[in-house]
Amino acid sequence: MDELGRKTTEEFKNASKIPLVLVLDNVRSMNNIGSVFRTADAFLLQGIYLCGVTATPPHREIQKTALGATESVNWKHFPTTIDAVNDLKKDGFTVYAVEQAENSTMLDKLNLTDKKIALVFGNEVSGVEQSVIDVCAACIEIPQYGTKHSINLAVSVGIVVWEVVRKIKEKN
Numbered sequence: 001m002d003e004l005g006r007k008t009t010e011e012f013k014n015a016s017k018i019p020l021v022l023v024l025d026n027v028r029s030m031n032n033i034g035s036v037f038r039t040a041d042a043f044l045l046q047g048i049y050l051c052g053v054t055a056t057p058p059h060r061e062i063q064k065t066a067l068g069a070t071e072s073v074n075w076k077h078f079p080t081t082i083d084a085v086n087d088l089k090k091d092g093f094t095v096y097a098v099e100q101a102e103n104s105t106m107l108d109k110l111n112l113t114d115k116k117i118a119l120v121f122g123n124e125v126s127g128v129e130q131s132v133i134d135v136c137a138a139c140i141e142i143p144q145y146g147t148k149h150s151i152n153l154a155v156s157v158g159i160v161v162w163e164v165v166r167k168i169k170e171k172n
Contacts, residue, residue: 034065
């Protein structure tokens with residue numbers, strides 16, 4: 001790890017973070033949750049909000065894919081995703097749902113002017129709840145060109161976080 005120049009958990013905790021929070025709306029797969037923790041660690045994100053039935057650390061199934069990222073990444077649990085969105089808005093975040101929806105903005109066309117951003121990712125089957133979409137600033141959609149109409153949640157997080165972080169860094 002020294003050769004790779006990776007941060008220790010303590011260095012990660014003390015580092016300046018990308019002002020991006022990931023919100024998991026009733027995500028059921030603990031493998032997906034663990035993968036989201038690893039992505040948040042890899043990109044030095046501000047944190048993760050786990051909502052509703054989304055499992056929380058410590059849990060053996062989350063750890064399988066998180067590989068210790070639950071120790072570095074800040075996280076909070078909220079009884080509902082609406083509670084999490086309201087908390088983020090009070091803290092000055094602009095909250096986007098990542099969902100296929102009418103009038104959504106394609107990820108490659110997204111123009112970010114916000115300083116603090118939160119992204120809501122939904123349940124693996126039902127997606128982001130409509131009541132949550134209704135309180136978000138907009139929906140972001142990943143362009144897809146094949147025959148399938150969905151992408152695994154953990155993969156979606158990786159795609160969207162990469163593009164949003166790239167746009168944040170480009171802006172600064």
